[in-house]
Amino acid sequence: MSINLDQAQQTFIVEARELLQAMEQSLLQLESEPGDQNAIGAVFRAAHTIKGSAGLFGLEPIVSFTHIVEDVLDRLRDASVAVDATLIAVLLKSGDHMLELIDVVASRGEALQTPALEREAALRQALSAYQGADHAVAGVPMTSVVNDTQGDVLWHLSLRFGVDVFRNGMDPLSFLRYLDTLGRILQVTTLTDRLPALDSWDAESCYLGFEIDLRSAASHATLNEVFDFVRDDCEVHISAVDDTPFETAPGGTELVAQPEQLAPAPQRVATNSEAKPRDGNYVRVNADKLDELINLVGELVIASAGASLLARSCTNDPLQEATSTVSGLVEEILDGALHLRMIPIGDTFNRFRRVVRDVSQELGKDIDLLISGAETELDKTVVEKIGDPLMHLLRNAMDHGIENATARREAGKPSKGHLSLNAYHDSGSIVIEIADDGAGLNRERILAKAQERGLVATGAQLTDQEIYNLIFEPGFSTAEAVTNLSGRGVGMDVVKRNITLLRGTVDLDSRPGQGTVVRIRLPLTLAIINGFLVGIDQSTYVIPLDMVQECIELDEPQRQSSRDQGYLDLRGEVLPLVDLREHFSHEGPPARRQNVVVVRYAEHKAGLVVDDLLGEFQTVIKPLGKLFGALRGISGSTILGSGAVALILDVPALLSQIVQLEARTAQAPQSPSVVVR
């Protein structure tokens, strides 16, 4: 039978990775609380499930290695082995190795490379110290279906089914049918001699026996196996009738198994961890399907906006009411659909426990990681992509932020360093905080370095905040010695760029001697944007609402002066202007009245000159095709209720264009003191 298991194997890979993740967490939990039975149970279950599933796919390397791990864990569960630091370290490494083995399967690789094999040998060696003396030889019995071809034999089977056979869920008839698939049933005699008188007859009991003649190529053992499930309370005699008996003793073999004395089920597997919500009722859905759904819902939003618009244009009250109900529902559907993509950040956070443990050991520092807000939900894409920047920030904090124990004691701080990861909602966005209680940033050193690199003009007056944020500039690294961990050329500027790509922002706050806090602010979702609609000519543009600060009307005298100077006097502040009409080459005379939308991104502010202000609008972002990739100042598009296309402005790009322009025209920048890119 050919059954295609490829897809199931993909599921196995995903599942095994998740299990290993869970196993790692439980091991770390076990390290801090060695007696935690739940954690032991969880670790065991993870290894156990991986081994079981790997066996289904015939992944022998995984099975044989995991078997040893499971064996050790079983002893841990029995309390024949005690939890100690070495064991945890070996088990963590074993988990890593299992992941490696699974990666080989995932990448359809041939086998492990020599270094990995050497690691495996070392691990096996280390694990064997914890195995019992009588441990089973690695490997699992892989019983295959016996398919003997020794020519047909005539068998005689005597079956006496037990009275409870129905109650045990067994149907004698289905065994007979199954026998028929192994050979040809020549004759069946039903024995009814045990049938009681009608008044004592129980319809739920079985009183039948069968005498069967079967011609089959199957071996005695195979036939015997057929009745495995009813062995307990049935009498089965199988004998060869022909003169070519193979392994049957003359007169047939007694195959009645003694009903085993069954001990009451010991409740040792009491690892029903109520506290694990992820064991709940989940449906695994392909992310593409979700994206498709969200895309469709987006279309629905647009279509329903179109319908409302039409309804409003024809004066039909019931119709308007109906469309407004539809719009309300569509909005709810949209919220629900977007929620489907949201996953808690906790899994990403928890992965860092191991990182912090390993890195702190490597650095010889004692560092504790505190996690809060793990349940905060974020768009799946954001969660996937935020891992690397977070990892970099954490490593930085451990490497450069937190001092070694001696320095900490001298500074009057506890020798154990603290690192915290926190996530929370804040007005429509998600904030992730990475805080350490280390030495803080060195203001002078950063400033000196920035001046040396030409990032800051000498003599410029910068606030502390501005100076600290200089470390996010490209080509900036203050570490004096390049350590193994950070400072490998991938700087904080990459962190910032990755976060910006997610439409997020990052800023940093530091207090000398007390520590540093990095705050990453991310949008709740990447698919929807709260926009502010503006009109130029006949076209409509969308400005992300969170960047809009205020709107002002541009009157005639201001218009003249601003056109000449390119900036506006906003309550004594210099506000550079971008005339979008000009920027996007709209032809025709400017409108009689113009407005300025003041936008802000990071520390830059500018005014966008537009014709009309059309109000707020929640909209679904449609990415632009590759063809438009080179367009500057546009980040995407959306479709309005009327069916018209509106372009979404890329405010950060527009702002950096202005800043560049200024830097070029004004040789010595006076007022905007920080030069960006």
Added chain:
Amino acid sequence: MAKNVLVVDDSSSVRQVVGIALKSAGYDVIEACDGRDALGKLTGQKVHLIISDVNMPNMDGITFVKEVKKLASYKFTPIIMLTTESQESKKAEGQAAGAKAWVVKPFQPAQMLAAVSKLILP
């Protein structure tokens, strides 16, 4: 109408493999991720055969089988236990609880089908 088989296992890859095998043989498959989930799936539809893992979170297989045996409408439903531990103790526990059939993991899909077809027809 094809017969319904309820596959209870916390490992979705196991469920998938068993599901693929059973569907190829003409059974309909219902999946559940643990005993608690499975009990919910037993109501509202007729399940003709149950295949259950032992070691599962929330409600383990043995407890689940005991619960099934309490249900009047599942009095005669065959139950196959999946055991990875080829140890007799688990099998014995399962049998005591009422799951008289078993398949030892890891199994080939054909082995599973053989066990199922001893008990019910598609």
